[in-house]
Amino acid sequence: MLDLGDLNVFAKVVETESLTNAGRLLGLPKSTVSRRLSRLEEHLGVQLLHRGTRVVTVTGEGRLFFEYCLRVIGVIRDGERALQCDPAHPQGVVRVAIPYVLGQSLIGPLLAEFLEIYPDLRLVSVLSDDPVGRLRDGFDVALTVGPLIDSGLIAVKLGVTGCGAFSAPGYLERKGAPQSHVELPRFDLLAADTLERRQKWTLQKDDHQVTVEFTPKLVSNDLILLRDAALAGSGIANLPAFLCKQALATGGIVEVLPGWRTSDIGFFALFADPKGVPIRVRTLIDFLVERLRPRLSWDIN
The missing domain is CATH 1.10.10.10 (Winged helix-like DNA-binding domain superfamily/Winged helix DNA-binding domain)
Structure with missing residues (x-):
């Protein structure tokens, strides 16, 4: 046999x-x-x-x-x-892969609350530069920051955050504050990328859209590093709102050219088989949808 x-x-x-x-x-x-x-x-x-x-x-x-x-x-x-189909009492282990920018700033603080609400669940969470790749290693779900690529996986949208230009008040006091997008290239601009090259920001306000091209003062693929550099007075960074909410509330950072925003960023949960998502995994996804959307908004409260 x-x-x-x-x-x-x-x-x-x-x-x-x-x-x-x-x-x-x-x-x-x-x-x-x-x-x-x-x-x-x-x-x-x-x-x-x-x-x-x-x-x-x-x-x-x-x-x-x-x-x-x-x-x-x-x-x-x-x-x-x-055997685990009771939605009110999910059981078992959920293995979730999380990109660093989400784990450190958004998802981490929510996990304790999730486990308190669902005491019969256990979590294995791994911060990864390649969360989607972790699905091949047996993880149940991978969290990603958009835009999505055509991976053949099923995506659930967790929420969207707006983006804008931010800087420390001290930097603007030393260098002055730009009064229009045309002035931005003469300032120290901090860009999210992995290569040293000319950068482009597309800004939109109401029905108006403009493009700013510049050579960045600092380039990094770590948004938290860029946020901290802006807080330290290194220049102006284009950042998602959720990373700046606390600093905005305390005055450590301010929005530059208020109302002009770059494209929104989407956050997604990816998994392989929509018919095979167990209740324990669906419970985590539903929880994140409910908790993340207000945290991703511009609202400080």
């Missing part, structure tokens, strides 16, 4: 194309993975895999059997979800 554990090992090896990676994800040594694969091939009487020194490839028979394995594993997972 086939061992369900062997099927799971085989499926994970096919997905990762590696005995080592499959063992790491399953918590098994490579030797155990190899032994279970050999046992499965011996039971079936066919070769399922070609095991190279660098990569594992699937035989024709292996590819056919893999499709059936996915069906079996899917049925078992559906059964597990059925």
Whole structure:
């Protein structure tokens, strides 16, 4: 009789194309993975895999059997979800991957509240430069900052934040404050990017739209770093509102050219299968939608 554990090992090896990676994800040594694969091939009487020194490839028979394995594993997972289908009392572990800018400033403070509301749930949260990639490592959901790319994943919009230009009052006292977008390039502008190159901000107010091109004083792909640089008086940064709300409330930062805004930024939860989202994961997504939207707004209260 086939061992369900062997099927799971085989499926994970096919997905990762590696005995080592499959063992790491399953918590098994490579030797155990190899032994279970050999046992499965011996039971079936066919070769399922070609095991190279660098990569594992699937035989024709292996590819056919893999499709059936996915069906079996899917049925078992559906059964597990059925045991956790009470929306009022979700149980189990939710594995969520979070980009650094969200984890440090938005999501982190909410997790304690979430666990207090749902005491039977547990969380595994990882800050990652590649949260979507974590879905391939077995995570349930990945949080991302838009715009979305065509990844084939299902997206739930968590909220939207507006963006504008911000600076410390001390900087504007030293350098003066721009009175129009035309003056912006003569100031020290801080840009979000990974490369040293000319930058472009598109600003909009009511029905008017303008474009500002400039050479940035500071470039960083870390929005929190840019916010802190603006707070320290290094220049003017284009930032999402949620990162500046506290500093706006205390006067540590002010909006430059009030009313002129750059494009909104969307925040999303991504997962692979809309029909297979368990209640425990849906509970977290619904919670984040409810809690994040007011935090993402310009409203300081």
